[in-house]
Amino acid sequence: MGLLSILSLFLPFGFSILSGSSSSVRVDGNNCTVRPLGHGHDDVPNILYAVEKCGQTAGGRISLPAPYTYRVNQRMTTHLEGSLLNIYGALFFSDDINYWVNNSYRVDFQQQSTAWRITGHDYVVDGGPHRGGIDGNGQLWYTWAKGGSNVFGRPMPLHVLNSTRAVLRNIAIRQPQFWAVLVESSSHIELDNFYVNATNSDPDATDDTQWIQNTDGIDTYRSDNVRITNWVYEGGDDAVAFKPNSTNIYVENVTVYGGPGIAFGSLGQYPDRYDIVENITVKNVSFQPSFQRAMNSGIYFKSWIGVNYGVPPNGGGGGHGYVRNVTVEDITFKDVQLPIYIDTCLSYLFNENVTQFCDTSTYRFDDLRFRNIHGNGLATPTDYTGRNITFAVSLICSEAAPCTRLAFEDVDIKLPEWYTGNSVLCEHADVKGLTCNS
Template sequence: MRSATLFLWVAAVNVALATTLNPQPRDTCSSNNCLRAFLGRPEEAASLCATYTSGAILPTFAASSCSNSPSKVASACSCIATATAALPPTCDRDNCLRAFIARPAAATALCASYKPNEILPEFAASACDSAPSRVQSACACVYATPTCTVAAQNDGSDDTPAILDAFDKCSRNAKIVFQNTTYNVNQVMNTTDLYNCEIEIHGTLVWSINTTYWLNNSMPVGYQNQSTVWFLGGSKYTVDGFGYGTIDGNGQVWYNLVKGQSNYPHRPMGLTIWQSSEAIFRGLRFLNGQMWTMALMHCDSIIMEDIYVYSKSTNGYPARNTDGCDTIYCNNITFRRWCVRNGDDAISLKANSTNILIEDVILEDSLGIALGSIGQYYGAYETIENVLVRNVTGYGTRYGGYIKTWTGDQVDYPPNGGGGGLGYINNITWNDFTLYQLQQYPIQFGQCTTFSGTTGNCNSSLFKIKNVNANNWVGDTAQSYVAYMQCSKAAGGCDGINFNNLTFTKTGNSSLPVTAYRCRQVSSYSGFTCT
């Protein structure tokens, strides 16, 4: 049972119902007709209790309900006379709130697990007219958020049991706090029942270097051969690192293990945000990702802001597949104020990613902002649509923004093979990029992805690219093209490609402008001349 504290605000006595992880609420107030009458007439009750002395003539509502008993009147006054007056001013002092105050034990149990539209107990259904907004308002006024503080062992042993225990007890209408210390995570975690939960990370969660355990126990995510060490999901929850809370995947041991092999079987990503809605992640640091730093899968209405990602190898083995974040089957996602230093895509939008905003981000050494790869699964229809990327600064990245689809020919199977997928990329806008020392082209389209080690037919993809806009880019590049676009003939080429005010010079020679655009099967375009 969750930790909970439900307070009755009182005048003459300070009645508080304080519980532990196994609450046993006490009702010190007598829930009799006298108290109920006072709850039903808060203004009159407050006036009476302010001046009441034993033996005084009672008003009709109190005389009949309290049987003219001074002890009953005194008891009711001590419990409730000034209760509503002492509540926060935003509380709606209605019958719903009065019913909650009168029944503290029942209100505690209800508020601890309440979700909108669930069946209410009789006392709340009648008093609150079964209105979720009124129930939530009453809970907010009288229910103090229970908190589970995760105690670390601080001796190098596994802290996963304590973490999972906190999520079990405080996953709904509660708070989970990681203190400013190090937590050792040696086991997989599946915590996907969050509701109205606040998660505070003041310390560092470090994943163990036992690659044998992770390869044998990482959890499949249902896409390619990808797996994860942590599923985190639910609705209306927040994860706050306050700018220093850290998740460390101990990635170097993985880079050494796979030696540059792409999509190594069962090599897990660090965090999978799963089937989540109306969630906020902020102020977090992600270091040394095992593979993809994180992925959002089957999510809607998520804000990811003030995030730092660092996954770089310290030796000759590359930090390959260390994407900062991938989206798969996601809608209405915001990435704001990210800083990414890694060995792969900074942010990659994959299958069925729609209504995405990426803004105010800094990229160092990454491959850039990626759309795809997509079209890997034969016959599957997928889309990337309505994407706005703006205010991007890049240092030494491979690209600024790039699109990659698989060919129309299936060669082998995912994760490293595939092709023949259907769908489209539509309504993409890239605005205000500043890119220094680009390794390749500021913009690239490619529809040639195929099985590793083979050459694909770039004109075979049926995946359509259309309505891609780029405005106000500046920087320098090692290459001779501002954009290199290889579109597919089978898809009818790329349509509606509009680039405006893209100004680049040659790296190391600021007086040498780069103005050429390489176009293959670009059917309709504006703002530039194909060469």
């Protein structure tokens, strides 16, 4: 009797051992349950085996039960069709920086990378009543990339790609390596009840703004009909960001602790692409600082300079397109440095003279509505272009493409009592409901 046959005598009924490993996967009809190998061994082959057996048939179910931790030592794509993936335990990503930098999946935007892709249709990914999910082992990456923006090779742990009619719910993502979630080239996606936390604990860190940057909560890209509801985000970058060709997106009931807030952009970075962000609703969102990170902004819009200067991810510009039909309502700000702003002079080449290209962007912002917005802003320093940004609302639009139809209703954002300057700045903007200063 062979070794595998002998071992099978000691397994619970229905479990099978995969050749070349000491782990087991229980297969019971369309239901598969995965047990982890432990001791740092890679669980990806077993997870993929379970997906192959139970994830591509209507009614199939794959379970990764709590309290187990599943080691992810290599990139993986799970293709689901009409099935349910329960992640009640935690996917823990390995610390092999060299592997991830050289082998992660590449994204056609800003040279980004991802580690786990979910593809398919009519599927559900559920973290269960206690929100299982992902531990990205992010501290390793925060220390490795400290002070650098868009450092190549930092992989995102969850990439929803080429998916239709999918639901992801009750998921916690702790210490993501980079952006926590990317939804790309997908439609009719629901993401409900997420918790995302990126916290730096390196004792050598002196500037947490730089050490945990680019830890976005969720970004949408080339996707349509996406619902983002009931999220809590604490980290060092955008809680939600609408990247190019994000349409019909609904965001509601989000709590944000620290970072730049909710971003429309960046947009217009590539001169050969036409970027559209349209039909967006952002509703019932609160913003406040975290214990580690200031709340730098709340709702903001950013388009690149109008000339192609430098190369992505930190350079670029000269792209075209528009943001149109946006509703932002029921917003609360607490100690937010710059609550609402539009910036059409974007570049991340901070050490070069990009201010000469301000007012060149042809990217357009049209029909933006802001209602029932309250709270307080803070006095802040100048931004990287040297402009004063101490405003409750700052609408700096391009002379080459003025902003049109910006409407504000019941907006009351208080600045510190000692501040005697203007609270609203408008340049090349058609604004109703606010008294502008220029």
